[in-house]
Amino acid sequence: MSVPARMQDAVGNDNKALPFMPSDALKSSQDAMKVAAASGHTVVLVDQSDEILKKSTKGIEESLKRVTKKKFADKPEAGAEFIEKTLKNLTTSTDAVAVVHSTDLVIEAIVENQEMKNELFKRLDKFAPEHTIFASNTSSLQITQLANSTTRQDRFGGLHFFNPVPMMKLVEVIKTPMTSQKTFESLMDFSKAVGKSPVSCKDTPGFIVNRLLVPYMLEAVRLFERGDASKEDIDVAMKLGAGYPMGPFELLDYVGLDTSKYIMDGWHQLEPNNPLFAPSPLLTKLVEEKKLGKKTGEGFYKYK
Structure with a gap:
């Protein structure tokens, strides 16, 4: 070989x-x-x-x-x-x-x-x-x-x-x-x-892709938490407006909410004053309720 x-x-x-x-x-x-x-x-x-x-x-x-x-x-x-x-x-x-x-x-x-x-x-x-x-x-x-x-x-x-x-x-x-x-x-x-x-x-937190992607997903959660838009409309907007194959909430459910939270918690410990890495109360709540996304049948969305 x-x-x-x-x-x-x-x-x-x-x-x-x-x-x-x-x-x-x-x-x-x-x-x-x-x-x-x-x-x-x-x-x-x-x-x-x-x-x-x-x-x-x-x-x-x-x-x-x-x-x-x-x-x-x-x-x-x-x-x-x-x-x-x-x-x-x-x-x-x-x-x-x-x-x-x-x-x-x-x-x-x-x-x-x-x-x-x-x-x-x-x-x-x-x-x-x-x-x-x-x-x-x-x-x-x-x-x-x-x-x-x-x-x-x-x-x-x-x-x-x-x-x-x-x-x-x-x-x-x-x-x-x-x-x-x-x-x-x-x-x-x-x-x-x-x-x-x-x-x-x-050797920077998240390297290239996750450093850009994870804060993007968390910002979508904050947008939803503030009541600025529904999670469904945010997903549709990013798919049709930005050309993404999945919206941020669909992607979070696919990746696993516990995985995303673990990553963000680690980055928050490294850079506690960075607002991009600030914890999300809603994400924390869903993880505590074991609603982790597709793998558990429910996350931001429910799955059969």
């Missing part, structure tokens, strides 16, 4: 890169694994239990079948071959330490919890080869704080994929003040190798 030259230089391996992602049973992780495996990379999916791994692998296989129906509509045999080759590049394990011994690139995608991520990186740092690059798929936490839990700050960066990963071409590549240029170029090249269009950003 071929990998970009800069990636080879960075990881010290002439024939393969081995991405490693804890799945945490997240759809985004499954999709990211599928994209990496489909592009020819050898992938090891790691999680805490075989049950979760079986569920994740099944999800990847089902997703591949849906992709091949469109991509190989007139060539079913080629589609079957594509699925077989992709799955051959994917293995699973519950032993992160054993896997990391032969890993060139670690991409972490566990829950958005600073302490848990730091603990994982600190443990893996003790056993990973010196050349191994660490990356986080975090959407809200600062990469620098994660890197500080390791001894490889120069070989640490961010790789933020977007949902749904197979369809969304963007990857945000985050470079901290300590990330070496060599590591940064390796992460950019890896992103291109898996068929994505990478953009670079400094």
